[in-house]
Amino acid sequence: MQEIKHFINGEFVGSKSGKTFANINPATNQQIGVVHEAGQAEVNAAVEAARAALKGAWGKMPVAERMAILHKVADGINARFDEFLEAECLDTGKPKSLASHIDIPRGAANFKVFADLFKNVPTESFMLDTPDGKGALNYSVRKPKGVIAVISPWNLPLLLMTWKVGPALACGNAVIVKPSEETPRTTTLLGEVMNAAGVPKGVFNVVHGFGPNSAGEFLTTHPDVDGITFTGETRTGAAIVKASADHIRHVSFELGGKNPGIVFADCDMEKAIEGTMRSVFANCGQVCLGTERVYVERPIFDEFVKRLKAGAENLKMGAWDDACTSMGPLISQEHKNKVISYYKKAAEEGATVVTGGGVPQMEGALADGAWVQPTIWTGLPETATVVKEEIFGPCCHVQPFDSEEQVIEWANDTKYGLAAAVWTENSSRAHRVAAQLDAGIVWVNSWFLRDLRTPFGGMKHSGIGREGGVHSLEFYTELKNVCVKL
Ligand code: NAD
Numbered sequence: 001m002q003e004i005k006h007f008i009n010g011e012f013v014g015s016k017s018g019k020t021f022a023n024i025n026p027a028t029n030q031q032i033g034v035v036h037e038a039g040q041a042e043v044n045a046a047v048e049a050a051r052a053a054l055k056g057a058w059g060k061m062p063v064a065e066r067m068a069i070l071h072k073v074a075d076g077i078n079a080r081f082d083e084f085l086e087a088e089c090l091d092t093g094k095p096k097s098l099a100s101h102i103d104i105p106r107g108a109a110n111f112k113v114f115a116d117l118f119k120n121v122p123t124e125s126f127m128l129d130t131p132d133g134k135g136a137l138n139y140s141v142r143k144p145k146g147v148i149a150v151i152s153p154w155n156l157p158l159l160l161m162t163w164k165v166g167p168a169l170a171c172g173n174a175v176i177v178k179p180s181e182e183t184p185r186t187t188t189l190l191g192e193v194m195n196a197a198g199v200p201k202g203v204f205n206v207v208h209g210f211g212p213n214s215a216g217e218f219l220t221t222h223p224d225v226d227g228i229t230f231t232g233e234t235r236t237g238a239a240i241v242k243a244s245a246d247h248i249r250h251v252s253f254e255l256g257g258k259n260p261g262i263v264f265a266d267c268d269m270e271k272a273i274e275g276t277m278r279s280v281f282a283n284c285g286q287v288c289l290g291t292e293r294v295y296v297e298r299p300i301f302d303e304f305v306k307r308l309k310a311g312a313e314n315l316k317m318g319a320w321d322d323a324c325t326s327m328g329p330l331i332s333q334e335h336k337n338k339v340i341s342y343y344k345k346a347a348e349e350g351a352t353v354v355t356g357g358g359v360p361q362m363e364g365a366l367a368d369g370a371w372v373q374p375t376i377w378t379g380l381p382e383t384a385t386v387v388k389e390e391i392f393g394p395c396c397h398v399q400p401f402d403s404e405e406q407v408i409e410w411a412n413d414t415k416y417g418l419a420a421a422v423w424t425e426n427s428s429r430a431h432r433v434a435a436q437l438d439a440g441i442v443w444v445n446s447w448f449l450r451d452l453r454t455p456f457g458g459m460k461h462s463g464i465g466r467e468g469g470v471h472s473l474e475f476y477t478e479l480k481n482v483c484v485k486l
Helices: 040-055 063-079 081-092 103-118 157-170 185-197 215-220 234-247 269-285 298-313 333-348 404-412 427-436 469-476
Strands: 002-004 006-008 011-013 020-025 030-036 125-128 136-144 147-151 174-178 204-206 227-231 250-254 259-263 291-297 352-355 375-378 395-401 419-423 441-444 477-485
Touching: 002 185, 006 040, 006 185, 020 081, 040 147, 040 174, 040 204, 040 215, 063 081, 063 103, 063 157, 063 185, 081 103, 081 157, 081 185, 103 157, 103 469, 147 157, 147 215, 157 174, 157 185, 157 227, 157 469, 174 215, 185 204, 215 234, 227 234, 227 469, 234 250, 259 269, 259 404, 269 291, 269 298, 269 395, 269 419, 291 298, 291 404, 298 352, 298 375, 298 395, 333 375, 333 395, 395 404, 404 427, 419 427, 427 441, 469 477
Parallel strands: 002 030, 147 174, 147 227, 174 204, 227 250, 259 291, 259 419, 291 395, 375 395, 419 441
Antiparallel strands: 006 011, 006 204, 020 030, 125 136, 136 477, 352 375
């Protein structure tokens, strides 16, 4: 049974209170570790360590040296690739075929990409005319924002955490990470990599625990935190806005979604099926950018549903280290109960269950895990619960449509605005439709294809602000103007 401690000021420490909680493998429902739960004392110590690091070596370090250290962090993750892979798969149950392609390599890349990107971003300057004819020179300089609280979710633990920590450190900040209580392992392991790479003490800190009345709340209400970056549920985002309001600081939020996939009759069917299969079922449907509403133009509706059903029924659920496994479990029993309640609701509201709708029979050690069947529904109105609410499971509703206008209206009829996928071989239509969708990211004939230089974030209830490329630089730095009268 692994003991998982906080990482504060370069050292692994337990909680003063002695409080711990269980680390469960969702594939088996077995406890695999004991995690220390941070109280106010641990959060205070982490914030103090971060503040001290900014005043010390880290704050004074030349940019080139800082960036070289971040390259070493990426190399350090890759050097211990198998350990990170196992830690991530044990916490989440996700198959290694997925985590070895997405979670771990992309998690490592976040340190290199942002270090390289920020080296070359220019700042602005303006000459101002003055009445005495001598003028004034304005120029802007960037400085790190300071101490950043990073609160991350469980669905892509290393990837989504480093997506924030990479740019935050590249900008010269110090961070305190509160990983999800479901997935403490890879963030903790990263502490060892930070030390080995020569990251000064206090620059990267980790506190474990829950949200309310635990590490999350203590961190977001701490007066000496300068910025909060959060990925998770929309209602948690609302709680964090309230918690942080007294101390006025920037927040960056990546929240929930109810993303549409729009399949036109002029699509390439192979591509549309392959992409929709991934966008609905990858990571057992636990991807914020995933598609839960599929709209298919009527002439190809029956064919599309038939092929999506065949794809779903071909998914192989199993152990993370079985090379044949293509779908893992949900993150927890609690989340399984939530997803199953939506499966029941869909049936009650009159859905046609094309496939799935229940719990699979798993064998041996996997019998008690958080498994659910990949599920496809048709026949519901746009007002149905499973068409409106984010489920975060391996399921979608497929709706036929008859016109571009109708499908755009349906796609936008949601409180969310995170992502959308459009499948068409007509490029005029692709641009026309993409322009009208209320979503932070629109993919055309692809899904989850990410260029880290581009803006990432959600409209409406899906987020506040953008990260990625220079947009991360905007959040993780303060821009200051210097005006020099000549
Ligand atoms: P969650 O909101 O339950 O938890 C996220 C993190 O917030 C965890 O670390 C949790 O402990 C912490 N937290 C909870 N309550 C808190 C509080 N009151 N104060 C401070 N911290 C608190 O989300 P989750 O269940 O871990 O993740 C799934 C959700 O995340 C889904 O809604 C999904 O759409 C969303 N998500 C969004 C993106 C995106 O980029 N937009 C990416 C991944 C996941």
